[in-house]
Amino acid sequence: xxxxxxxxxxxxxxxxxxxxxxxxxxxxxxxGFLAFRKINDPKEVNLxxxxxxxxxxxxxxxxxxxLFTYAKGKDSKIQTPKIDESVRVIFGIRPCDARGYDIIDxxxxxxxxxxxxxxxxxxxxxxxxxxxxxCNEPDTNCFCTSFDxxxxxxxxxxxxxxxxxxxxFVEIVTEKGEDLIKNLSKIFSKATEKEGxxxxxxxxxAIKAISRKMNTxxxxxxxxxxxxxxxxxxxxxxxxxxxxxxxxCPTCHCFDMQDESTLKLGGRVRVWDSCMYEExxxxxxxxxxxxxxxxxxxxxxxxxxxxFPKNDGIFGCTGCGRCIDYCPxxxxxxxVIDKVKEVNV
Amino acid sequence: MVENKxxxxxxxxxxxxxxxxxxxxxKRGTYGFQIKPAFAYSAEDAKEFFYSPLCSKNLATYPLxxxxxxxxxxxxxxxxxxxxxxxxxxSRAIIQIIQEKGLEKEDVVLIGIxxxxxxxxxxxxxxxxxxxxxxxxxxxxxxxxxxEIGGTSHKIPKDELLSDVCKSCEYPNxxxxxxxxxxxxxxxxxxxxxxxxxxxxxxxxxxxEYWEKHFQNCIRCYACREACPLCYCKTCMADLLEPQWIxxxxxxxxxxAWNVMRAFHLAGRCISCGECERxxxxxxxxxELNKFVEKEVKEMFDYTAGLDTEEKPFLGSFRPDDPEDFIx
Numbered sequence: 035x036x037x038x039x040x041x042x043x044x045x046x047x048x049x050x051x052x053x054x055x056x057x058x059x060x061x062x063x064x065x066g067f068l069a070f071r072k073i074n075d076p077k078e079v080n081l082x083x084x085x086x087x088x089x090x091x092x093x094x095x096x097x098x099x100x101l102f103t104y105a106k107g108k109d110s111k112i113q114t115p116k117i118d119e120s121v122r123v124i125f126g127i128r129p130c131d132a133r134g135y136d137i138i139d140x141x142x143x144x145x146x147x148x149x150x151x152x153x154x155x156x157x158x159x160x161x162x163x164x165x166x167x168x169c170n171e172p173d174t175n176c177f178c179t180s181f182d183x184x185x186x187x188x189x190x191x192x193x194x195x196x197x198x199x200x201x202x203f204v205e206i207v208t209e210k211g212e213d214l215i216k217n218l219s220k221i222f223s224k225a226t227e228k229e230g231x232x233x234x235x236x237x238x239x240a241i242k243a244i245s246r247k248m249n250t251x252x253x254x255x256x257x258x259x260x261x262x263x264x265x266x267x268x269x270x271x272x273x274x275x276x277x278x279x280x281x282x283c284p285t286c287h288c289f290d291m292q293d294e295s296t297l298k299l300g301g302r303v304r305v306w307d308s309c310m311y312e313e314x315x316x317x318x319x320x321x322x323x324x325x326x327x328x329x330x331x332x333x334x335x336x337x338x339x340x341x342f343p344k345n346d347g348i349f350g351c352t353g354c355g356r357c358i359d360y361c362p363x364x365x366x367x368x369x370v371i372d373k374v375k376e377v378n379v
Numbered sequence: 380m381v382e383n384k385x386x387x388x389x390x391x392x393x394x395x396x397x398x399x400x401x402x403x404x405x406k407r408g409t410y411g412f413q414i415k416p417a418f419a420y421s422a423e424d425a426k427e428f429f430y431s432p433l434c435s436k437n438l439a440t441y442p443l444x445x446x447x448x449x450x451x452x453x454x455x456x457x458x459x460x461x462x463x464x465x466x467x468x469x470s471r472a473i474i475q476i477i478q479e480k481g482l483e484k485e486d487v488v489l490i491g492i493x494x495x496x497x498x499x500x501x502x503x504x505x506x507x508x509x510x511x512x513x514x515x516x517x518x519x520x521x522x523x524x525x526x527e528i529g530g531t532s533h534k535i536p537k538d539e540l541l542s543d544v545c546k547s548c549e550y551p552n553x554x555x556x557x558x559x560x561x562x563x564x565x566x567x568x569x570x571x572x573x574x575x576x577x578x579x580x581x582x583x584x585x586x587x588e589y590w591e592k593h594f595q596n597c598i599r600c601y602a603c604r605e606a607c608p609l610c611y612c613k614t615c616m617a618d619l620l621e622p623q624w625i626x627x628x629x630x631x632x633x634x635x636a637w638n639v640m641r642a643f644h645l646a647g648r649c650i651s652c653g654e655c656e657r658x659x660x661x662x663x664x665x666x667e668l669n670k671f672v673e674k675e676v677k678e679m680f681d682y683t684a685g686l687d688t689e690e691k692p693f694l695g696s697f698r699p700d701d702p703e704d705f706i707x
Contacts, residue, residue, distance in 0.1 A: 065596060065662050087661060088598060097598065097629045174410055174509050245511040246410075272416040274440060276602035278660050292627045305627045308600070313618050326446040358409075362606050362658040363416055363436065366409040 035188075036206040038215075038222035039229055040195075045202070049076035051218055052123050056163075059093060060125040061086055070124070081126060084173050085354060089284035090131050093124060094158045095138065101154070101291075103301035117157045123214065125165045130178045130352040132164050132190035134284025140346055141287055154304075163210050166191030170236060172244045175355030177368060179241055180248040183353065186237035196233050203233040248368045249375065250339065250349060257340040259379045261332070269370055270331035272363045277308035279334065279357035279365070285342075285350045288314070309333050335370060381430040381492055381560050386464070389558050390425035393462045393488055402462030402490070403438045404428040411510035412503045416441065419462075430464070430560075432518050435497040435542060437652040438463050439472035439608035442482055461487055466494035468544075468652035470553030471685030472608035475650055478685070478692050481611055491556025493564040496537070496545030498524065500657060503540050507533075544653035544666055547572040554686055572670045579671075590635070596661040597634040599627075603655035603665055604641065609648045616640065642668040647676045647693025650685040679705050 040048065052058050053073060060073040063080040067087040073079055102114045142155035168186035169176070178185060188194040192211035196203040203225060206212050215222070225233075280286040290307035293300060307314055310331075315324045324330050342350030351367070358366050386404070394402045406417035406427045414433050419425045442461050450456060465473060470489060476482045495518055507514070507528060516526045522537040538546075551564045578586060601617065604610040616624050617637055625640065626633045642665075649669045656665045676682050680701045682693045690696075 065593060067662060069596070098627075174511050271418050274444065274602075274605040276605035276658065277600035278602050278658075281598050281600045282660060290627060294623075294626050294628060303628050305629060306598075311601075326448075327444070328446075360660045362602060362654075364408040364413040369409050 036212070036215075037225040037230060038204040038206065039198075039225045040202045040204055040222050042197075042200055042202060044221050046076035048218070048221060049073065049079060049125065052125070052214075055217065057120065057122040058125060059090075059122060070127075073125070079126060081167060084169055084171070084176075085128060085131070085356065087356075087360075088282060089134060089354065089356065090124060090127055091134055091138070091284050091287070094135065094162065095142070095155055095287055095289075096158075097306045099154050099304040101302045101304055103299065106295075106298055106300070117154060119157050119161050121163060121214075122161050123163045123165060126167045127164050127191065128169055128354075129166055129185060129187040129190060129194075130176075130183065130354040131284050132166050133178075133183060133187070133352045134354075135159065135164075136190050137285045137342075137346075137348060137350060137352065138287045145346075163214050164191040164193070165211075166194040168194060168196040168237065168240065170197055170240050172240055173355065173359075175246055175358040175368075176244050176353065177246045177248050177355060178353035179244050180246075180250060181349055181351065181353050184237060185240040185244070186233075196236055198229060198232045198236055201229070203229055203236075246355070246368055248351075248353070248371050250371065253339050253371055253374060254343045256374055256377070256379070257336060260374070260377055261336075263377060263379060265373070265377045266328045266332040269335075269365075269373070270326075270328040273310070273327045273331050273365060274363060275310055275312065275327055275330070276362065277310050278360045278362070279367075280308040280310055281306060282356040282360055284352050284354055284356075285338070309337070331365070335367070335374075338367075339371065339374075383429050386430050386490075386492075386560050387425050387428050389490055389560060390419055390428050390462070390464075391422040393490060393558070394419045394425055395422050396460075396488075398460055399462050399488055400457070400459035402464070402488075403441050404464035404490070405430060405434040405436070405438075407513045407515070410513060412498070412500055412507075412514055412516065428464075429515075430492060431515050432495065432498045432524060433500075433503075433516055434466075435500060435653075435657060437466075437469045437472060437606075437608050437654045439465065439469045439476070440606065440611075440654075442473075442487060443476070443608075443611040460485070462490060463487055464490045464492060465553050465556065466492050466497070467548065467550040467553050468494075468650050469608070470555050471550060471650035472652060474555050474688050475609060475648055475685035475692075476611070477688045478690060479648075484688060489553065489556040489558075491553035491559040493553075493559065493561055494545075494548075494551045495564060496541045496548065496551070498540045499542040501662075502542075506535070506540065542653055542657075543572070543574065544651050544656075544670075546570045547670075548651070550686075555688065572666075574664065574667050575670045575674060578667055591631060593661075593663045594634040594638055595631045597629070597638065597663060598661060599629050599634060599637060600660060602658040602660060603663075606654045606658035607645075608652070608654070609645060609650070610641070616644075638663065638665070638668065642672055645669060646672045647680075647682055648684050649673055679703065 058073045060079045061068045062071045062078050068083040070086050070090045102112050104112045142152040144151050172185050186196050188205045188207045192208045194205045288307045289304050292303050316322045338350035390402050402419040404417050405414045408415045412433050516524050524535045526533050547569045549569050625636045653666050
């Protein structure tokens with residue numbers, strides 16, 4: 035892995051150059067929160083706020099995706115939209131959000147040769163080069179370290195930037211990252227050993243700053259035994275059934291298919307859906323296998339902490355803390371898992 | 380000032396009544412300035428109840444979230460009351476629901492709290508970020524909030540943290556209650572909700588630009604609807620597929636349709652608790668829509684929602700003597 039450095043004041047120059055050659059996406063402040071948007075001017079990039087409100091999963095697994103359109107009448111033809119496959123650079127993505135992609139990749143891109151791959155997700159994923167940014171100051175509800183992750187983990191991005199004070203320590207992680215750097219003018223310097231040490235110290239300090247911890251040990255096995263437990267009624271009592279926890283989750287990936295048409299034109303769209311809604315499992319027959327909030331809250335917890343580990347060997351949670359930050363009734367997933375472990379079965 | 384001891388005693392007594400199923404109130408949350416809705420099924424459960432200026436959540440939404448499981452043959456529905464801790468606006472929400480026959484007065488026992496206004500969770504979290512432990516806040520008699528963080532005591536002028544909707548609240552005392560905790564607050568002169576005036580001063584184009592900026596961020600999670608005590612339709616028009624009033628595609632056009640339709644459906648019904656705006660994960664200033672409609676309803680029909688259970692709902696009433704200045 036190549037290790038370079040970039041003085042902080044050169045960042046606008048770098049982003050300007052990337053932006054002139056490729057599509058550049060980055061974190062931008064909008065209405066008081068951070069959102070990943072197309073960057074036209076490097077000045078728009080905001081690196082002071084830790085996490086974007088809506089996770090960058092929305093860049094690849096879009097909230098609304100038009101699968102095809104059609105016109106009615108004799109000459110009607112089905113048209114599939116052309117998906118842009120040119121290189122796109124996503125700058126400033128945090129390690130936990132990048133890890134979110136790794137967690138949901140198998141869902142859309144298959145696990146082995148021959149599995150179905152979703153063209154929309156796959157092409158957007160492949161065209162994206164991720165330039166990550168380590169978190170030096172984790173927030174209140176960050177708990178990525180509970181999943182053997184780190185606020186400066188380079189594993190899930192192509193290039194990782196770490197702020198070591200006045201300078202960015204830049205790690206080129208993948209071939210994709212290498213290719214990008216080759217394409218750019220030589221504004222990076224080789225990192226010294228001392229800078230490497232500072233980077234490691236910075237990571238250690240950030241890890242120490244994480245105060246919340248989820249104890250997942252034995253959670254899968256415990257959940258195996260308590261599906262019918264009345265604990266779930268208690269856990270869901272205050273849930274109001276909004277979709278914040280799922281829509282703001284970097285690993286939630288459920289969607290609904292809808293045909294939307296006017297008199298002459300129509301299309302099929304794929305839109306985000308949430309297991310927190312009553313309608314989510316409502317059958318055409320009128321039957322609903324998850325009739326109450328207890329069923330739905332239970333499903334969210336099981337999907338992340340039981341089904342995901344059993345199917346893919348990984349927890350469906352990155353520890354970003356958004357569901358805790360924005361739940362209007364303080365349903366705290368760390369507390370839920372703690373309580374799961376206390377339940378007597 | 381609400382004494383927690385007195386609140387707990389009242390909750391204990393209420394939940395011990397034979398005709399009460401459970402009591403809903405507040406307990407301390409898991410971090411920072413978060414509070415949690417609390418459900419007491421026994422006097423023991425009541426011990427964790429508390430009240431402080433952090434208790435913004437409108438709990439009136441819960442009685443209608445009750446899930447009634449299908450009855451087995453020979454089984455009879457249980458007719459027991461739900462106790463709820465209510466501030467002024469929460470009580471008005473219950474009145475409004477009773478007016479609309481969503482609930483009957485007999486369904487609830489209202490434990491009234493004379494309210495001095497609640498803290499805006501977004502404002503206080505911004506002022507004191509990164510609090511991983513619960514921090515309580517008290518209010519003194521000098522219009523200041525007092526809180527202690529890491530051994531240091533902070534005094535903050537109330538005005539800096541108070542929710543915007545509370546500044547213009549006309550009904551701090553619950554108009555309807557069964558038991559009142561402490562003494563009723565003196566009526567105070569509410570401020571005008573000036574965020575609406577600011578908007579009205581803008582040109583149509585500027586106003587549209589403003590809403591466009593906000594609506595394009597809407598992720599249609601429907602937290603505004605779910606948090607709202609008056610959004611209790613069994614099937615929301617946004618969920619209907621046949622006919623489909625609002626498409627599921629998330630874009631500016633559909634998002635605008637959703638937010639405007641919701642505001643219309645709350646005309647003469649919204650009681651200004653501000654729960655929708657507080658819940659919105661993308662900071663849409665929803666109360667500006669609601670307050671605008673509230674103002675129109677007040678000016679044109681001299682109607683205020685949620686004050687009297689016997690009054691007819693706004694859209695279900697006709698008064699030949701209403702101001703009707705808008706008809707020329």
